[in-house]
Amino acid sequence: xxxxxxxxxxxxxxxxxxxxxxxxxxxxxxxxxxxxxxxxxxxxxxxxxxxxxxxxxxxxxxxxxxxxxxxxxxxxxxxxxxxxxxxxxxxxxxxxxxxxxxxxxxxxxxxxxxxxx
Numbered sequence: 877x878x879x880x881x882x883x884x885x886x887x888x889x890x891x892x893x894x895x896x897x898x899x900x901x902x903x904x905x906x907x908x909x910x911x912x913x914x915x916x917x918x919x920x921x922x923x924x925x926x927x928x929x930x931x932x933x934x935x936x937x938x939x940x941x942x943x944x945x946x947x948x949x950x951x952x953x954x955x956x957x958x959x960x961x962x963x964x965x966x967x968x969x970x971x972x973x974x975x976x977x978x979x980x981x982x983x984x985x986x987x988x989x990x991x992x993x
Contacts, residue, residue: 929954953978 893908897916906914911930916923921942928935934954941948949961961975973992974984985992 949975951978 893910893912895906895908895912895914897904897906897914899905899916902918904916906916908914912928913930914925914927916925922939923941924937924939926935926937932954936952936954938949938951940950945965945967947963947965949959949963951959953959957978957980959976959978961973964972966972969989971987972985973987974982976982987993
């Protein structure tokens with residue numbers, strides 16, 4: 877799951893680049909085709925991703941922690957902006973997502989197998 881998350885993060889943050897990762901389930905180092913690099917550290921229910929943008933020389937990080945059926949995500953952008961998201965798995969492919977994006981805008985979505993509102 878963590879490696880998929882890193883690949884998705886890399887793709888979303890770097891255009892269409894896919895990250896190639898090496899390492900173990902506990903610690904991975906990843907690089908994408910745009911020259912960006914990521915480290916992924918997994919300990920128990922906590923995953924920390926540190927990213928480096930090769931084009932700008934900037935760094936960002938994100939930590940996720942799962943407690944029960946909820947994952948809490950907090951991130952820091954290179955420009956000092958912060959974001960957070962809570963994802964609650966309600967079973968049967970249904971989940972609630974809510975938080976604040978890096979622009980300070982609140983969001984809340986209900987998702988099921990067919991998409992999100």
